Amino acid sequence: MLLAVGLAIPWAHAAELQHPDVLFLIVDDMNDWVSLLDPESPIQTPNLERLAGQGMLFTRAYCASPACNPSRAATLTGLRPTTTGVYGNKSDWRGATPDRKTIMQQFRAAGYDVRGAGKIFHHHLDGAFHDPASFDDFQPMAPQNMPPQKLNQAPEYGSANTDWGAWPSEESDTIDAKSAAYCIEALKNPPADRPMFLACGVFKPHSPFFAPPAYHESLADVPLPLRLEDDWLDLPTGAEKLMRKTKWFWTGMQALDARIPGSYHDFIRAYAACCAFSDAQIGRVLDALKASPRRDSTVVVLWSDHGFHLGEKDHIEKFALWEKTNHIPFIMVAPGVTVPGSRCEAPVDMTALYPTLLELSGLPPDPACDGVSIAPLLKDPKADWERPALMTYGPGNHAVRSRRWRYIRYADGTEELYDHTTDPHEWTNLAGNPEHVAVIEKHRKWLPTREAKPVADLKAKGKKEAH
Numbered sequence: 001m002l003l004a005v006g007l008a009i010p011w012a013h014a015a016e017l018q019h020p021d022v023l024f025l026i027v028d029d030m031n032d033w034v035s036l037l038d039p040e041s042p043i044q045t046p047n048l049e050r051l052a053g054q055g056m057l058f059t060r061a062y063c064a065s066p067a068c069n070p071s072r073a074a075t076l077t078g079l080r081p082t083t084t085g086v087y088g089n090k091s092d093w094r095g096a097t098p099d100r101k102t103i104m105q106q107f108r109a110a111g112y113d114v115r116g117a118g119k120i121f122h123h124h125l126d127g128a129f130h131d132p133a134s135f136d137d138f139q140p141m142a143p144q145n146m147p148p149q150k151l152n153q154a155p156e157y158g159s160a161n162t163d164w165g166a167w168p169s170e171e172s173d174t175i176d177a178k179s180a181a182y183c184i185e186a187l188k189n190p191p192a193d194r195p196m197f198l199a200c201g202v203f204k205p206h207s208p209f210f211a212p213p214a215y216h217e218s219l220a221d222v223p224l225p226l227r228l229e230d231d232w233l234d235l236p237t238g239a240e241k242l243m244r245k246t247k248w249f250w251t252g253m254q255a256l257d258a259r260i261p262g263s264y265h266d267f268i269r270a271y272a273a274c275c276a277f278s279d280a281q282i283g284r285v286l287d288a289l290k291a292s293p294r295r296d297s298t299v300v301v302l303w304s305d306h307g308f309h310l311g312e313k314d315h316i317e318k319f320a321l322w323e324k325t326n327h328i329p330f331i332m333v334a335p336g337v338t339v340p341g342s343r344c345e346a347p348v349d350m351t352a353l354y355p356t357l358l359e360l361s362g363l364p365p366d367p368a369c370d371g372v373s374i375a376p377l378l379k380d381p382k383a384d385w386e387r388p389a390l391m392t393y394g395p396g397n398h399a400v401r402s403r404r405w406r407y408i409r410y411a412d413g414t415e416e417l418y419d420h421t422t423d424p425h426e427w428t429n430l431a432g433n434p435e436h437v438a439v440i441e442k443h444r445k446w447l448p449t450r451e452a453k454p455v456a457d458l459k460a461k462g463k464k465e466a467h
């Protein structure tokens, strides 16, 4: 392998450029209601914007699947849920793909020192989805300590995971400060003789919406998300079936707000505080990169595993194929390739990450990947790019996002179509409109032609299941 030679010699500048370090930042459940993507948002993300200023911001980036496990498994193995059968949060992704090299394994095999901390793979069953083969060194996500009692009343059927508030008082006691500290230390002490791939998995703004008091206090006024009354009237049966399981969260929150007025607004503010906190932890890691002599030869990636509804379309949660749950912050900094402060408006989904990182790091391409490298867009954000973003949630349910349209087809064959030039909130389903038959046909051709059956769930071994 190419880098085996490099192990015996000092790690020279030429090697740096050919095999750059990689800083791989993953955020959990951060949607597009942040100032990085929405300048009118009260949720300020100065550190994400600082990173975007160093490279390229993708304004139409989407997850491969709107849930932690299938999104992360698809991105980190380069294989879509329709290839692996990993559709759900409990699906045993490693059992489904025992021989598949993750992105990190590719870098390990090429001689990189691969380190990581926090939530990289989904943490279902208290870390049982951690993949030791992917890392030379790994600091697992710190246990989720909870306040001694609930800080707020949960909505009906809500667990402790739906709680919110100012907690803990010390920032250093948070899961993410501990993961950031590991990554800061790694950036201070990289291996002298070979490149490093460093993965940092930030858990916030994932629920419960706890962040230290300062993040709640510093918030400007946060409005409620925009909703349309009777938005569901034009939704097809497929949507009703898919959304049935999570309906309790919205109806439960409405009931709670009727009982304790202001609860819903507090909940929204707490999500905003968690986004600001998440941004701050990323800022700490970026400061450490800035202080590193290897900063100019480090590829940086930042992505969120999916978005989140906060009441838009009468939905609180992920687990949907609409824009708010699938549209994500995504930034790439590739020294010598991306122009600082550039933006790309082409739609991309996260199956692009695996092949792109191999290409940028001088590693051989992997023909099994479902996605394609977006290196042409990194070089020229206006390059011809016909391919839309593809999202899948549960067997048979897919969304195709082009520059203008979102097309959704559910397992029962029913459809939705939204025109983002006139309807950014996806309030008017145009799928039944004969005028758009050709548009739908054009998007349908990107649907997967082959769909793997769902794989078995990872079985609990007497351990508590994570949310």
Ligand SMILES: [Ca+2]
Binding pocket: 028, 029, 067, 068, 206, 305, 306
């Ligand atoms: Ca997530």
Ligand SMILES: [Ca+2]
Binding pocket: 230, 231, 232, 233, 234, 235, 426, 427, 428, 429
């Ligand atoms: Ca509607």
